[in-house]
Amino acid sequence: MVVLPQRAELPLPHIHSLPRHVAIIMDGNGRWARARGLSRNDGHRAGAEALRSVIERFAEHGVEAVTLFAFSTENWGRPRSEVDGIMRLAARVIDRELNTFHESGIQLQHLGDLAALPKGLQSRVAKAVRRTQQNTGMTVNLAFNYGGRADIVEAVRHLVAAGVRPEDVTEAAISSHLTTAALPDPDLLIRTGGERRISNFLVWQAAYSEYYFTPVQWPDFGAAEVDEALLEFSRRRRRFGLVPEDVGTDA
Secondary structure, three states: OOOOOOOOOOOOOOOOOOOOEEEEEOOOHHHHHHOOOOOHHHHHHHHHHHHHHHHHHHHHHOOOEEEEEEEEOOHHHOOHHHHHHHHHHHHHHHHHHHHHHHHOOOEEEEEOOHHHOOHHHHHHHHHHHHHHOOOOOOEEEEEEEEOHHHHHHHHHHHHHHOOOOHHHOOHHHHHOOOOOOOOOOOOEEEEOOOOOOOOOOOOOOOOOOEEEEOOOOHHHOOHHHHHHHHHHHHHOOOOOOOOOHHHOOOO
16 A cells, blocks of 8 residues: 655645646656555556645646646556556546546546547546536546547548648648647646656647656655646746747847
8 A cells, every 4th residue: 555645735826827728747656666665556556646636736726727648658568567557546546536526616538549448447537528528617638548649640530531621731720620629738738757758748739838847756746846837837938939029139
């Protein structure tokens, strides 16, 4: 059994500029576990315990959407015991947290290929999406069996199947057929665990995201780390390739 320390409640700091959409690569579970002499699946279980406090903190700040990268299309290449453990854990987390999220007004969505998941997990994900679809609070997207390149390929396939002419294939047309079409692009992309890459996550949507890399392993990422990431975002000057007149030569 993995026991995490209780985290003290923190006062909510005022942050003058908040992202509408935050995307998170929840990395570091395995390294967290190894440092404690635990199994990788113990690390994933510890990571699952971090979910609620992180989601609640973003909701307290008024962030509109959070997308969590839980399992990539490449993760199937991991050891079978680890993959099976992640699938069972995902099902348990949905069973455990669905009522709380629903009562909090959170709308749950799934990004990725649902058909490749075990039947029991498929049904739980579908149930969670159906049950929360009328909620009007924060949207939480679970990217499970998701790959950014596959997302783009599928969008293009839809355009081709619809008979869209080559000259009508625009950025807007592709964006409207991605799994995130109903959402604003992520303003802030967070990766925990110390790595500095996006690992095929929202590769189209994150073109102008602000990136925030932290050495904190995902099981240790909590309210204080959420606050720090949002404070850092508020310090950034987003230019989207432009140079505001008041920037002068500081481009």
